[in-house]
Structure formats: C-alpha cells, structure tokens
Amino acid sequence: MNKKWLFSGLLLSVILFLGGCEPVTVLDPKGPQAALLKDVIMISIWTMLFVVVVVFVLLIYILVKYRSTKTASDYRPPIIKGNIWVEITTIGIPVLIIVFLSFVSVQSTYQAESVPEGFKDQEPMVIYASSSNWKWHFSYPEQDIETLNYLYIPTDRPIEFRLYSFDAISSFWIPQLGGQKYAMTGMLTKLNLAATEEAEMWGRNSNFSGEGFAEQTFNVNAVSQGEFNEWVEEVQETAEPIDEETFDELLEPGHLGQKTFTGTHLEFDPAPEEHGDHGDMNKEEMNEEDMEHSEH
Amino acid sequence: MEFFKQFAVPNPTPTIYLSMVAIGLTLIAVLAGITYFKKWGYLWREWLTTVDHKRIGIMYLISALLMLFRGGVDALMMRAQTSRPGNELLSAAEYNEIFTTHGVVMIFFMAMAFITALMNFAVPLQIGARDVAYPRLNALSFWLYFMGAMLFNISFVIGGSPSSGWTSYFPLAGNQLSEHVGTNYYMIALQIAGLGTLITGINFIVTIFKMRAKGMTLMKMPLFTWSALITNLLIVFAFPVLTVALAMGTMDRLFGTHFFTIDNGGMAMLWANFFWVWGHPEVYILVLPAFGIYSEVISTFSKRNLYGYTSMVVAIVVISTLAFLVWVHHFFTMGQGAFVNSIFSITTMAIAIPTGIKIFNWLFTMWKGKIQFTVPMLYSIGFIPIFTIGGVTGVMLGIASADYQYHNTMFLVAHFHLVIIPGVVFAMIAGMTYWWPKMFGFMLNERIGRWAFWNIAIGTCLAFFPMFIAGLDGQARRMYTYSEVAGFGVWNLLSFFGGLGLAMGFILIVYNVYYSARYASRDIGDDPWDARTLEWATRTPVPEYNFAVEPEVNTREPFWDSKYEGEKLFKEKITDIHMPNNSGQPFIMSSFFFVLGFGLVFSLWLLVYIAAAGIAVLLFYRSFEKDDGRHIHEEDVRETEREMGGDTR
Numbered sequence: 022m023n024k025k026w027l028f029s030g031l032l033l034s035v036i037l038f039l040g041g042c043e044p045v046t047v048l049d050p051k052g053p054q055a056a057l058l059k060d061v062i063m064i065s066i067w068t069m070l071f072v073v074v075v076v077f078v079l080l081i082y083i084l085v086k087y088r089s090t091k092t093a094s095d096y097r098p099p100i101i102k103g104n105i106w107v108e109i110t111t112i113g114i115p116v117l118i119i120v121f122l123s124f125v126s127v128q129s130t131y132q133a134e135s136v137p138e139g140f141k142d143q144e145p146m147v148i149y150a151s152s153s154n155w156k157w158h159f160s161y162p163e164q165d166i167e168t169l170n171y172l173y174i175p176t177d178r179p180i181e182f183r184l185y186s187f188d189a190i191s192s193f194w195i196p197q198l199g200g201q202k203y204a205m206t207g208m209l210t211k212l213n214l215a216a217t218e219e220a221e222m223w224g225r226n227s228n229f230s231g232e233g234f235a236e237q238t239f240n241v242n243a244v245s246q247g248e249f250n251e252w253v254e255e256v257q258e259t260a261e262p263i264d265e266e267t268f269d270e271l272l273e274p275g276h277l278g279q280k281t282f283t284g285t286h287l288e289f290d291p292a293p294e295e296h297g298d299h300g301d302m303n304k305e306e307m308n309e310e311d312m313e314h315s316e317h
Numbered sequence: 318m319e320f321f322k323q324f325a326v327p328n329p330t331p332t333i334y335l336s337m338v339a340i341g342l343t344l345i346a347v348l349a350g351i352t353y354f355k356k357w358g359y360l361w362r363e364w365l366t367t368v369d370h371k372r373i374g375i376m377y378l379i380s381a382l383l384m385l386f387r388g389g390v391d392a393l394m395m396r397a398q399t400s401r402p403g404n405e406l407l408s409a410a411e412y413n414e415i416f417t418t419h420g421v422v423m424i425f426f427m428a429m430a431f432i433t434a435l436m437n438f439a440v441p442l443q444i445g446a447r448d449v450a451y452p453r454l455n456a457l458s459f460w461l462y463f464m465g466a467m468l469f470n471i472s473f474v475i476g477g478s479p480s481s482g483w484t485s486y487f488p489l490a491g492n493q494l495s496e497h498v499g500t501n502y503y504m505i506a507l508q509i510a511g512l513g514t515l516i517t518g519i520n521f522i523v524t525i526f527k528m529r530a531k532g533m534t535l536m537k538m539p540l541f542t543w544s545a546l547i548t549n550l551l552i553v554f555a556f557p558v559l560t561v562a563l564a565m566g567t568m569d570r571l572f573g574t575h576f577f578t579i580d581n582g583g584m585a586m587l588w589a590n591f592f593w594v595w596g597h598p599e600v601y602i603l604v605l606p607a608f609g610i611y612s613e614v615i616s617t618f619s620k621r622n623l624y625g626y627t628s629m630v631v632a633i634v635v636i637s638t639l640a641f642l643v644w645v646h647h648f649f650t651m652g653q654g655a656f657v658n659s660i661f662s663i664t665t666m667a668i669a670i671p672t673g674i675k676i677f678n679w680l681f682t683m684w685k686g687k688i689q690f691t692v693p694m695l696y697s698i699g700f701i702p703i704f705t706i707g708g709v710t711g712v713m714l715g716i717a718s719a720d721y722q723y724h725n726t727m728f729l730v731a732h733f734h735l736v737i738i739p740g741v742v743f744a745m746i747a748g749m750t751y752w753w754p755k756m757f758g759f760m761l762n763e764r765i766g767r768w769a770f771w772n773i774a775i776g777t778c779l780a781f782f783p784m785f786i787a788g789l790d791g792q793a794r795r796m797y798t799y800s801e802v803a804g805f806g807v808w809n810l811l812s813f814f815g816g817l818g819l820a821m822g823f824i825l826i827v828y829n830v831y832y833s834a835r836y837a838s839r840d841i842g843d844d845p846w847d848a849r850t851l852e853w854a855t856r857t858p859v860p861e862y863n864f865a866v867e868p869e870v871n872t873r874e875p876f877w878d879s880k881y882e883g884e885k886l887f888k889e890k891i892t893d894i895h896m897p898n899n900s901g902q903p904f905i906m907s908s909f910f911f912v913l914g915f916g917l918v919f920s921l922w923l924l925v926y927i928a929a930a931g932i933a934v935l936l937f938y939r940s941f942e943k944d945d946g947r948h949i950h951e952e953d954v955r956e957t958e959r960e961m962g963g964d965t966r
Contacts, residue, residue: 200721210652
C-alpha cells in the first residue's frame, strides 16, 4: 500500500514545514495574541497527529494482514458483534482528547478575547477600524488623526480596535498580531491586540465582500512609542483635515491607496454603539434601534 | 429591445458567448436526436412520467453526474486562475460568479442529488418494499429538483450568475451591493429544489417506518437504511429553516422588505445564523448516507458482519443531534464573545467522538476479515486516511481561539474539501459502482475503475493538502488573485495539478461507463459481489415490482444468512402485485414551477400569475383525482421471473 506511505510522507513534510525553516505568517507572531494562538495551533497539531498516526497504523496493519490474497481460500471470517472493552477504549480515549482540547479552547478563547497578558495594567489605545468597499479607514480619536489603508501602532501598548463596516461584512485580520474579527454595519465589535516587536506587517479583509475584495489590504507598521509620537506629530503638521464631503467620496466603492488626514470621520459620522455581549436583551434591542436611527 | 436588455449578462465575455452557443447547439442536437430516433413516446412513457423509485434514482444519478461536471469545470477554472500570481485568465467578477456557482452546484445539485439517487435506488430494495410510500410525490421531488437545477444553470447565460458566495451572505447579496439578478436565481432556484428535498425527506421517513419487510425491526435494518432514515429526519428538521431564510431573502430582493438590509433595521447576521442553522445539519445530511454506504461496502468486501452495529446506529443518532448544536462555529469571529464561542467550540469538537467510533468500527470490521480490493472497497479504504485528516483539522478549526486565525482562509477550504470529497464523493462513487449491476445489469470495469480511483485519491491529496499551508501563510479564500511577493504561488500551482488529477479521474469514470456498457458481460447473476443485504436477493436488473414475493426477515443480514445459514427469505406464493400508475403531473407541475421561478427572477409578473395558476389547477385536480393504481397479474410476474432465469416459487 504505497498510497499510505504517500499520505504519511505528505503529512510529515507538512509538519516539517510548519516546524522548520521559514515560518508561515500565522506561525510567525509579532505580538502576544498571535503567539498565544500559535501555541494553541501547535498543541492541536501534535494532539491530532497522535490520532492520525493511530488510525494510519491500524489501517495499514489490517490491510496487510487480512487482505484476501494473504488468507487461505477456505477461510471464513468469524462473526464478531462487538466487545465492550474495545468500545470503551475507542470512546474513552477520544473523550479524553476532546476534554483536553476543550480546556485549551475555552481558556485560550477567553484569553484571545481580552486584553493580552502582561498589558492589563495599561490603558489600551483605541483605534476605530471601519471598512467600506474595498478600503479600511483607521481613526485615532486620541491622536485626532485618520488614515486610509495603513496603520501605525506603538509597540508594547495594548490596542483596542473597534470594528464596523459601512457596507458588506468584512473581517479585520492582521495574522502576525492575532486573530480576526468581523466588521459589520450597525454594530461595533472589539478586538484586543498588541505588538511586542517592531515590524512591518500586512493586514486585510479576509471575508469576501465583492469585486475588489482581493485587494482590500493594508499595511501595519509597529514602531516604538517614540517613533509613533513623531509620526503623529508629522501627520498633524502636514496632513489635510478630513470633512464630510471628502469622506463621502472615500466611501465610494473602489481602491484608493494610502491617505492621511487630521481629525476623524467619527466627528460627523459616528460609529455605531457596541453590542452588549452579555445579558440584558431589552437593552440590546433598544441600543440597536438607537443605532439605526442615529446612523442614518 | 428595452425588454430584452434585462436578460443580458452583466459581465459578458467570450467564454459566456461560447457557452451560450454550446448550450443552444446541445439543446437543438438533443431535441433533434430524440425526434429523429422517434424516442419522444419512449421518453414520456418510461421516464418523464415514471413513478418507479429505481428510475427516479437513475434520473437523479444522471443529473448528479452532469452537475458534477458543471461544478468540476468551475473548480478547474478557479484552480487555473489562481495557479500563478497575478494571473489574468479570469476577471474578479467572473471568478466570483464561478466560485459561487461551484459551491451551489456541488452542494445542492450534485451532492444532494447523488445521495437522493442512491437512497431512491437502494432503500426500498434494502427493506424489501416494492416502492416508496408516495411514489408520485417522489416523482414530484425529482422534477422540482431538476427544474430548480436547470433554472440555476441558465443564470450563467441569461441575466448573470450569483456572485456573493454559496453562503450568499447579506448585505453583500442584497440589492444595494448585488444589483443584477444573480442572487434572485440563487434564492428562487434553491427554494424550488429545496421543496423537492423536503418532500423526499417526508417520503423516505414514512417509507422506512411503514414499509419494511415482515420481521425487519428497526435494529435489523441495514446501516445504509439507518443512515437514510436519520438523514431524512435531518432534512425535515433543517430544510424549513432554509425555506424561511430564502423566502425572507427573496422578499428583501423583490418586494423591498428589510430583513437583512444595511439600513432600516435590517440585520445581516440573522441571515448568517439562519443559513448555518440549516447549513451545518446539511453537512451531515450529505455525509450520513455516505457513512451508510461505507458500512455496507466494507462489510461486503471484508466478508464479515459489521462490527459494533448498535454503536454505529447510536453514533449516527448522536451526530444528527449534535448537528443542530454547532452552527455558530461557522462564524466564531462575529463577536459574540468568549462564552458563546466556548460552548459551540465544545459541541463542535464533541462530534469527533461519535465519528471516531465509526472510523474504528470500520477498521474492526476489516479486522479478521478477508479483504477484497474491489473498486467500491478502494474508495472506502481511501476514505479512511483522507477523511481522518479532514476530520482532525475540523477539530483544530473547532478550537474557537485558533479559528480566529483559520477562519476565511485556504486552511478552511482544505478542511472542508478533505471532509466532503472522501466523505461524500468517494462514497457516492463507491455506492454507484456497488449498485451499478443492480441498476443496469452489468458491472463497471474494475481496471479502469482502479485507475480512476488512484487519479481521484492522489488528485484530492495534491489539490487540498497544499491549501493548509497557504492558509496558515495567510491566503484568504475567495481571492481571485494574489501578488507574487505573497508567496502563495507554489502551493496554488500544486493545487492546480491536483485538480487536473481529479479531472482525469472523473473522465476515466465516464469512459468506464461507456466501455462497460459496450463490452461488459450481461451474465452476472443476481449477486455479483457475494453481498449480504436484501437488494441482492432479487433479480438483476431489478424488475419493476422489485420482489416477486415480499421477503421475510429474521436476521440483520438476511440475504447472507439465506445463502450460508439456510434462512428462508421468500415463503409465500406469487400473487397479483399492486403497483402505482405513472403520471405526467409531477413533470408538468414542476415545469410550471420553472416558469414561476423564471418570472420571479426577472419580476415578470404576468408569467408568475400564469404559472401560479397552473400549479393551483394541478393541485386542485390532484385533490379530486381517483387513482387506485394497477395490478401486475400473477402470470405476468411468473413469466418475467422465468425469463430472468430461476425458480418461480
């Protein structure tokens, strides 16, 4: 059964690839959230590799041993209904594996959703990231500036991205900083990220949003706090202010490259309110209605 | 002229014009051929009006294979476009239409039709029945599916195909962001085909509950019948959700409601939830019959009883329950928070447990067996390792936090293809090859079949394994192109070669049908595989009444035990057999549905009213029609049985 060896070989090369040489983007983290997810991914790969190996070994063994050409021509296979111990094993071990992975999943999901470990004592910097076909608008309310299709962020500071969309559902993703989250209309979602290394990275919308989707990308520059401050100062000195008219033009479907403005569009076109993530349904519904009225 | 403008496609290209010409010519050739060979009468009497579950099964099979090629060509075009960075074979608009149709055609019109084909053919035979419970409804199911599929397929040349993905997420699919009629086709064609599926679901539940042979208790049913029962229960519970979602989507698009729109209180997330509340059970609707087929095939060609029958049944039932409790994992990234995601993460991973039990039971069925490497068995064996890889990556995707990195990437694409191809397509080819002699009276060539298998198996691995790496490297799905610096090129090129392997395999299958039809022996007896269940206890090919005498059953493998343990299956004498009459109504009514659908797509209200009136008249007529069926007389049955060689009891 050379096919089985082919599978194992392919799998092995995948594993070697993941573990070795030049790491792929998701496994090359530049911040604590991406590093966390990398660990989770590697734990799950090794656990699942165990399952794969067990199944492959059993399959190859059975195929080699019980092929009809190897058995006597008058051999009549026995009737075997089942065996309680075998079934306890084939249920028990998978249950243990799933329990283990459930712990990993729940714990890491709570971690991935909150401010990264080690940054909890710092006030996060807020950046609004809103998508419109097929661009990303980044508003820095604290610094009072706005960029199109590129981000500057300071390292070693937690950043709270507040995401929403002007049209199609988009997904905000900077794989080297952490996982993605949807940006949608009429609702605000939050994503906590942080960079610990100075690096240039890419980010994109990963959720299909129509014709210009493939090019809906942006650049991310993680720089030191000092450098970041310099950049902010430079923008405030050189960039044009954003106004409603300019912004409406930006919202037209298309690609525009990178742009920089002072002020943010939030002043004349505020972001939707956050969707309460636990509990009070009535309050949520009211919020939604408020949002819809206020937005349009 | 103004009137005809609406039928133009939004992004016309030479490919589309060529397809128009090709479709036109094929249509003319087929019609002319039928006329020339004077086959209209035959076609009408034997096929268009048939209510025989075997013929309906065969028509489903042919349609499924046609759709497999339609969807397969789409897939090849996508792989060709992305095989090189910055390729300009297709524009973004074309690529979007193609991946959307690929998904819709493969899931709704290929996979669904394929499982329905095999359920139609095999389930009544496996339970020793003469037909399904509602034969005429069964014909209606098929024709509704067929008309839905045709309506969807003409979108390519009339008005434009949908281009917002097979999931058709709003608001992208809404009027504001998708102006052309493509999404109308999606909503309405799926509604019509879905109606057919829902009717099939009801029909088979009743058939399996009420029409089993004497002595066949639920726990003596063959595993394929068990899986068909649970699948149809899933259909009846899940499809109404799709029906409602599609109706709401249709109203948004045609009548200006605001269920899923950007403004005026629309909520796009509601569509995503509805879609996946149906969509996840749908995965199991497809894969459970496949599991049933593997159970039959592995047991037959290991010459052993199925290991752990009871745990297999329990596993199917548990899977079908969990199927409704995991839909949120399709959008962990929607921002519902860690608590909700944790719950759905655990339910998702829990599905691995019953699925694992099934894998081990298949392995233990082969243990101490006498394994014959026939073509159906090759697919079943190939399924185990590939599906295991697809399955364990599914567990990885089920970890909510990690999914934030896999979501919307090629990693996900690799996962679900490595589940659906071995889990559904392999099973369907295995089942088709396995039951082929019962359908047509000859066997498919084993040597060509093996070649096809190796092409398909290796092609699958080569096409989809590289996508795991491309996904982890950050390649989002549904991108029509990428830049050279992205570094995805090599993985996509490998995928393209894999796609060619798959194409080669499917071409070999078609060649095999031609070759075997021409050269294969017709003298194969009633039981060419030395099988175990009731469908092999009757003649080959199966006469219209299925069983001259209704079988009686005492064991789980009645036919095997009648061959080797001296059980007696047929105890009674041949008597007159009551059969349902043929009817043209299902075909005519479904044709009205086609017209209705077309009218709705383009808002041609006159057409809509006429077709709706036609449907109403037919429903009314049917309600008052008296049709008691007909009898095949005892002598005719004896005559047929004698001709097919063998004792007449």
